[in-house]
Amino acid sequence: MKHRYLPMTEQDRAEMLSAVGAESVQELFKDIPENIRYQGDLPVSPALDEFALTRHLSALAAQNADTQRYVSFLGAGIYDHHIPSVVGHVISRSEFYTAYTPYQPEISQGELQAIFEFQSYICELTGLQVANASMYDGATALAEAGNLAAAATRRKRLVVSRAVHPEAREVLATYAHGLNLELVEIGQRGGRTDADALADAITDDTAAVLIQSPNFFGAIEDVLGIAELIHRRGGLMVVSANPLSLGLLEAPGKLGADIVVGDAQPLGIDGSFGGPTCGFFAVAESYMRRIPGRIVGQTTDRNGKRGFVLTLQAREQHIRREKATSNICSNQALLALAASVYLSTMGKRGMVEVAKLNLRKCHYAKARLAAIPGVSLPFAAPVFNEFVLRLPDFKMEQLQRKLLEAGFIGGYDLSRSYPELPGHILIAVTEKRSKAEIDQFAVVLEESLCVK
Structure with missing residues (x-):
């Protein structure tokens, strides 16, 4: 049998x-006191040959409910979208998936150009002027936005809506604690940020309001109205956005957002069972030098040929720690x-079309599932x-x-993050879901609810 690695011999x-x-x-291990050392052999199975x-491992992997074998209606931050095959082909090229930080621009032009293109796309989607080379994920991007605003x-x-993803709020709270920032949470009303409570919470010492739109409940927030509230008090508007929704919705930067993540x-x-993912971070030009991480810029060499370089690196690896905007040490370049x-x-056309498919299929599923006896829609927000x-x-x-037994990955139980919402479930519908899948899901859901 051909070995993929060479085993260690006794010699x-x-x-x-x-x-x-x-x-x-x-x-x-003699430096470790004998009384705290594990005695004997660990209770693990004997070694297996490569085939066994x-x-x-294949049998263990088969126990997972993956989206290849199951129809998923689970979202809550990770979504089952179609991925064109070309994506895998390009990122599997060795010059990309083995590339490290492009410190030497003369030998990293391909990597730098790819990052520059990413930044350009993010600026176009968000309606802002500057984007960085990416963040670890959306949660850390939101927390860094709060840091920048302060x-x-x-x-x-900092004033944050409870309609923001619960995990993102936890990361934000961790950052705020370390930076001695006051964090105020505003509840939801009708599935959207409570506008009256928000207006009362904004004071002259509020650095920023942080919202998510579409929010954790899938509802579209009044970005323009909230931006006017915080700008009146001299604070900044931070919006966490689903980038796919921006194929239809107005760019947050054009609605008054100062930072879009x-x-x-x-x-x-x-989805990879929850990660890794990639965060994006865009700001108005006036905040460019405060942006965390790095920015790739376009320039020309001595012969006038276009080239790419790391333009800004305002992080603690490159400048004095006390002057750094963030301690982020990498990004998600791949x-x-x-x-x-x-x-x-x-x-552009494809982004509009896929966004429309998400919207239409979601609304079809919403009406179909709400027609099940005993099921209702608690929120009226778009x-x-x-x-x-x-x-x-x-x-x-x-x-x-019961849903899993029928081949469906159900939605997210909201009571896990919102105890005040028992019996509420968050359903995600992407462009991959067919009418037949939605209809069958409705049938199985109704049958399951009828069986006590």
Whole structure:
């Protein structure tokens, strides 16, 4: 059998021990007190040959409910979108997937150009003038936006909507604690940020209002109205956006947002059981030098030929730590490339079409599922590709199990993050869902709810 790796022989082991002057492997741990060392052999299965190991791992992987074998209506931040095959082909090229940080522009032109294109696409989508080379994910991008707003306004108060993704709010809270920022959460009303409570919470020392649109409940927020509220008090407007929705919705930058962030996962990045993903970060030009991470710029060489360089690197690796805008030490260049390939493949017309498909299929599913006896729609706000259902008295875990048995990955149980919403489920519908799948899901859901 052909080996993918060379196993260690006893001779190899003896030679290495001899080289370090040890009699046995156990001697390597002699500095660890014997009373806290594990005695004996670990209770693990015996070694498997390559064929048996491959079968064992395949059997373990088969226990996962993946989107190849199941029809997914689960969103809540990770979505089952179609990924054109060209995306995988391009990012699998060795010069991309083995590339490291492009410190030497003269030998990294392809990587730098790819990042530059990503930045350009993000600026066009968000309606802002400057975007960075990407962030770790949407949650850290939102937290960094709060950091930027506090530094730019020299204020210590951030107001965030509870309709923002719960995990993003947790990351924001972690950042705020470390930076001694006050974080105020505003509740939702009708599935959208409570406008009256928000207006009361904004003070003269508020650095920024942070919202998500479409928000965690799938509802589209009044970005323009909220921007006017915070700008009256001299603060900044931060919007976390679903980039795919911007194929239809007005760019947040044109509605008054000063900072637009989000997660690029809907743009050709596989869900991969929750990550990794890629965050994007765009700002108005006046905040360019405060942007976290790096910016790739376009220039010309001595012969007038177009080239690309790292224009701004305002992070602690490159400048004095106390002057750094952030301690982000890398980005998601490979996944940013995936997003760029997706966007260039779809083009403007394709982005509009796929956004329309998400919208139309979501609204069809919303009406179809709401027609099930006992099921209702608790929120009336306009939505993009997610919506909330209120279910009759039913154990959510039991329901999810029944859906899974029928071949469906159900929605997100909102009571996990919002205890005040028991029996509410968040349903996501992407362009991949067919009418037949939606109809069958409705049938299975109705049958499951009827069985106590």
